[in-house]
Amino acid sequence: MQKIFLAAGTTLLLIATGCNKSLLETTPNDRYQESTYWNTPDAAAAGLVGCYSVLRNDGLYGGKGSNNATALWDETLSPNAWNYSNSHSFDAVAMGQHNASTGGIVTGRWGDSYGGIGRCNTFLAKIDEVPGMEAADITRMKGEAYFLRALYYFTLATYYGDAPLILTPPDEKKDSDLPRTPRKDVIAQVLSDLESAISGLPPKATEPGRASKGAALALKARVLLYEASPLMNNGVNDPAKWKAAADAAKAVITDANVFGYKLYRDYRAMFLPQNENNSEVIFDVQYIFPLQGNSFDLICRQYNTNAPLQDLVDAYLMKNGLPRTAPGSGYDPAKQWTNRDPRMHATLTFPGDKYMGKVVANNRFSFTGYGMKKFSIYDTAAPPKAVESLVGGQSETNFIVLRYADILLMYAEAQNEAAGPDATVYTALDSIRSRAGMPLITPGLTQAQMRDVIRLERRIELAGEGLYYNDIRRWKTAETVMNTDIYNYKRERQATRSFDPKRDYWWPIPTGERDLNPNLEQNPFY
Structure with a gap:
C-alpha cells in the first residue's frame, strides 16, 4: 500500500509547528501564525495536505474517531441498507424524521464542506506568495486545490441546494451574514474550478490519493450527470444536458489509456487493501494506520x-x-x-x-x-x-470516491437519455457485466427498457459505495422506493420508512448555522 503523501504531510505539519530558529524567537512556536506560515515550499505542501485531510472528517467520508464509517453509512440512506442505531442521525434521515435540529450528518456535512472550502480558499490565495516554489509545482498544486474545492461545493449543492458561495479566505466579518447563493451559480463555479483543475493537473496523480486530470474530468462527468437528471430539471428531459454529461464521461473513456484507467480484473479484490490504487481507482480517500485510520x-x-x-x-x-x-x-x-x-x-x-x-x-x-x-x-x-482483534480506528482500507466502472455507467445513462441505446451504450454496460461474470445485455431494447437496465446495473455494481441514495434522489424515484417497509432475510418487517417528496429531496440548513446567520433562508417545509 502506497500512502506516501498522507504520512509525509503529517510530518510536514509537525515540522511547521515545531521548528525554532533561535532561543530568542518571540513568535509562538506552539501554533500556526498566518503571517509567517506561508514562507517555504514545505509549508505550502503541508497546507495542501490540510485541504485533503478534511475529506476524512465525520461529515464527509469519515474515519476520524472510533466506530466511525460515514462513507459506508451513506448507503443506509437508501433502500440498500439500514443504520438501525441511528449513528450520526443517518437513520433519522432515512426514516424521514430529520429536521433542521437533527444534528449528526445533517449538520456535519454542511460544516465540514465549508471547512474544506475555507482551507482551499486560503491555499489558493497564498500559494503564489510562497518563496522558492517552482512554477510547475504551483500550477499542479493549484489544480489539486481547485479539484477539492469543486468536490466540497458539489457536496453542498447535492444535499442542500443553494449555499453561500465564498471564494476568499475565511473572514468572519465578511462571511457571517452572506445569503445562500442559487444552486445553479454554485454549480457554475464547480464547473469553472474543474476546468482550472483539468488545465493544471497532470494526466496521472503524482502520488496515490492526489487529484489528477483524469479525476477532474471524472468529477465533471458526475456533476453534469446530476445536472441533467430529473430532480435538477423539474422532471423535464433536456437532451442537450444529457449530451454534455455523455461527452464528459466519454472524455475519460477516450483517454483511459493515457490516465491508466481500466476495469480491475477482480470485483471483490478491488476493495481490499492489498489492491488499493489499482487501475480502476480514479480518486479515493486515503487512510493509513495509525495516523488516519477508519472503522x-x-x-x-x-x-x-x-x-x-x-x-x-x-x-x-x-x-x-x-x-x-x-x-x-x-x-x-x-x-x-x-x-x-x-x-x-x-x-x-x-x-x-x-x-x-x-x-x-x-x-x-x-x-x-x-x-x-x-x-x-x-x-x-x-x-x-492480529487482524481479528482490531478495534475501532485501526482499519486503513481507502474509500473509493470515483472509479472507472462508474464512468462507464455514467456514459451509458447519459448517452441513452441523449440519443437512445446505441452500440456504445451496450459496449459500456457489457464490459462491466463481463467482468462480473454475467450475461451481456439483451439487444434491441427501447430507451425506456435500457433506462431500467442501467438503473439496476448502477444499483448492483455500486452497492455499498454510498451512491444509490443520490441516484434515487436525482431520478426522483425516492418518493416511491423509500416510502416502504424494510425487511430482514426472513422477510419479516423491521421498520417503516417515510419520504416526503415536498421536502425530503433536499436537506435542511442546520439550525445552528441559521442562528449564526439569519440570512440563510431555510429549505421548504423545514
Whole structure:
C-alpha cells in the first residue's frame, strides 16, 4: 500500500509547528501564525495536505474517531441498507424524521464542506506568495486545490441546494451574514474550478490519493450527470444536458489509456487493501494506520450499522441474467442466495455463507441477517489473530470516491437519455457485466427498457459505495422506493420508512448555522 503523501504531510505539519530558529524567537512556536506560515515550499505542501485531510472528517467520508464509517453509512440512506442505531442521525434521515435540529450528518456535512472550502480558499490565495516554489509545482498544486474545492461545493449543492458561495479566505466579518447563493451559480463555479483543475493537473496523480486530470474530468462527468437528471430539471428531459454529461464521461473513456484507467480484473479484490490504487481507482480517500485510520472493518464485522436489506438482495439478478421472479429464472425461495449475480456474494454475507472462517448463523448479523463485505478485509477465510482483534480506528482500507466502472455507467445513462441505446451504450454496460461474470445485455431494447437496465446495473455494481441514495434522489424515484417497509432475510418487517417528496429531496440548513446567520433562508417545509 502506497500512502506516501498522507504520512509525509503529517510530518510536514509537525515540522511547521515545531521548528525554532533561535532561543530568542518571540513568535509562538506552539501554533500556526498566518503571517509567517506561508514562507517555504514545505509549508505550502503541508497546507495542501490540510485541504485533503478534511475529506476524512465525520461529515464527509469519515474515519476520524472510533466506530466511525460515514462513507459506508451513506448507503443506509437508501433502500440498500439500514443504520438501525441511528449513528450520526443517518437513520433519522432515512426514516424521514430529520429536521433542521437533527444534528449528526445533517449538520456535519454542511460544516465540514465549508471547512474544506475555507482551507482551499486560503491555499489558493497564498500559494503564489510562497518563496522558492517552482512554477510547475504551483500550477499542479493549484489544480489539486481547485479539484477539492469543486468536490466540497458539489457536496453542498447535492444535499442542500443553494449555499453561500465564498471564494476568499475565511473572514468572519465578511462571511457571517452572506445569503445562500442559487444552486445553479454554485454549480457554475464547480464547473469553472474543474476546468482550472483539468488545465493544471497532470494526466496521472503524482502520488496515490492526489487529484489528477483524469479525476477532474471524472468529477465533471458526475456533476453534469446530476445536472441533467430529473430532480435538477423539474422532471423535464433536456437532451442537450444529457449530451454534455455523455461527452464528459466519454472524455475519460477516450483517454483511459493515457490516465491508466481500466476495469480491475477482480470485483471483490478491488476493495481490499492489498489492491488499493489499482487501475480502476480514479480518486479515493486515503487512510493509513495509525495516523488516519477508519472503522470500516469493525462496522462491517460487528456493529452491523451498515446492515444490507432484503430489498437489495431481491434486486440481484440470477446468474443467467433473469430477474428472480421471471419465468425460467431458476429461483428457489428455499435457496434464495444460490445462482445469483456473483457480485452479491462479493458484496454481502448471509446466513449459511462462510465468513471469517465460520458458517454464518441466522443471528450472526442481527436485525437483517446480512453483513457487508465491501470495503472490509473480512471474507470467507479466518483472519489472522492480529487482524481479528482490531478495534475501532485501526482499519486503513481507502474509500473509493470515483472509479472507472462508474464512468462507464455514467456514459451509458447519459448517452441513452441523449440519443437512445446505441452500440456504445451496450459496449459500456457489457464490459462491466463481463467482468462480473454475467450475461451481456439483451439487444434491441427501447430507451425506456435500457433506462431500467442501467438503473439496476448502477444499483448492483455500486452497492455499498454510498451512491444509490443520490441516484434515487436525482431520478426522483425516492418518493416511491423509500416510502416502504424494510425487511430482514426472513422477510419479516423491521421498520417503516417515510419520504416526503415536498421536502425530503433536499436537506435542511442546520439550525445552528441559521442562528449564526439569519440570512440563510431555510429549505421548504423545514
